[in-house]
Amino acid sequence: MTTLGKxxxxxxxxxxxxxxxxxxAQKAAELDPAVAARQAQMRLVGxxxxxxxxxxxxxxxxxxxxxxxxxxxxxxxxxxxxxxMWIEGTEQGVAEGTRAKAEIWxxxxxxxxxxxxxxxxxxxxxxxxxxxxxxxxxAMGDLGGACKACHEDYRGPENK
Amino acid sequence: MTTLGKxxxxxxxxxxxxxxxxxxAQKAAELDPAVAARQAQMRLVGxxxxxxxxxxxxxxxxxxxxxxxxxxxxxxxxxxxxxxMWIEGTEQGVAEGTRAKAEIWxxxxxxxxxxxxxxxxxxxxxxxxxxxxxxxxxAMGDLGGACKACHEDYRGPENK
Numbered sequence: 001m002t003t004l005g006k007x008x009x010x011x012x013x014x015x016x017x018x019x020x021x022x023x024x025a026q027k028a029a030e031l032d033p034a035v036a037a038r039q040a041q042m043r044l045v046g047x048x049x050x051x052x053x054x055x056x057x058x059x060x061x062x063x064x065x066x067x068x069x070x071x072x073x074x075x076x077x078x079x080x081x082x083x084x085m086w087i088e089g090t091e092q093g094v095a096e097g098t099r100a101k102a103e104i105w106x107x108x109x110x111x112x113x114x115x116x117x118x119x120x121x122x123x124x125x126x127x128x129x130x131x132x133x134x135x136x137x138x139a140m141g142d143l144g145g146a147c148k149a150c151h152e153d154y155r156g157p158e159n160k
Numbered sequence: 161m162t163t164l165g166k167x168x169x170x171x172x173x174x175x176x177x178x179x180x181x182x183x184x185a186q187k188a189a190e191l192d193p194a195v196a197a198r199q200a201q202m203r204l205v206g207x208x209x210x211x212x213x214x215x216x217x218x219x220x221x222x223x224x225x226x227x228x229x230x231x232x233x234x235x236x237x238x239x240x241x242x243x244x245m246w247i248e249g250t251e252q253g254v255a256e257g258t259r260a261k262a263e264i265w266x267x268x269x270x271x272x273x274x275x276x277x278x279x280x281x282x283x284x285x286x287x288x289x290x291x292x293x294x295x296x297x298x299a300m301g302d303l304g305g306a307c308k309a310c311h312e313d314y315r316g317p318e319n320k
Binding site for chain 2: 027028033034036037039040041043044047048050051066069070072073076077079080081083084085
């Protein structure tokens with residue numbers, strides 16, 4: 001575990017926080033369909049990041065093929081076009097059960113840039129994850145950085 | 161609405177049934193993570209099919225760009241690799257809250273074929289949806305057929 005740096009642990013913590021945030025969300029049936037669809041997308045991001053993270057932490061045996069497929073699916077989950085789900089008027093405080101900040105729409109270029117960062121980090125992870133465990137661990141920093149950067153700017157506090 | 165054939169209405173009904181099936185599912189936090197991830201994938205399929213279906217039915221104004229993006233996202237949702245989420249031992253009767261039949265694993269080639277049918281129908285929908293409303297309506301048949309074919313063979317009855 002000594003090859004895991006501070007930043008890796010930081011993102012692992014963030015990933016867990018993200019999962020918990022989704023876990024306490026309301027039943028999808030009670031949400032605005034666009035909000036439920038976004039949370040489904042985030043669930044797919046989190047689920048596949050979780051597989052890679054468990055291998056990085058040594059909680060799960062490294063399997064090159066499964067790691068490659070998890071990274072491929074993570075990249076797919078980061079490839080949705082935003083326009084169908086990130087609909088104006090569905091931000092936190094207006095729509096129920098969402099933590100999407102109004103800045104997603106008032107600073108749409110910045111949001112798109114952060115989303116693209118996830119696309120790039122997950123694309124790089126495909127090769128890395130399929131190579132070996134050290135390469136997977138090394139690629140985790142950029143991936144966690146992409147999660148963190150977007151959440152810091154565009155995700156609001158937990159809903160009560 | 162006269163250009164809509166029987167099969168179109170059939171799939172619309174099936175799509176609604178599918179949504180209801182997901183809507184009554186348990187909170188994702190209570191499910192096996194693999195089951196929750198599959199249901200997230202199905203939610204993204206259903207959400208984007210719903211946008212296209214609403215336009216086809218005249219319940220929502222046809223918008224070529226939005227239709228094209230919805231079809232693009234539908235195709236993305238149909239592009240996940242199955243191996244990370246369709247994990248043996250997570251079928252109906254074993255894992256909670258799922259309708260995935262054991263045949264998904266005992267007849268994996270058949271399941272893969274049906275999944276590929278959704279990939280092809282959603283890929284064809286991208287061009288069709290962006291062309292005009294008649295082309296969108298015409299492409300709905302194959303899309304609904306793909307949903308129906310897989311659900312008939314690989315989806316079990318509603319959970320009580």
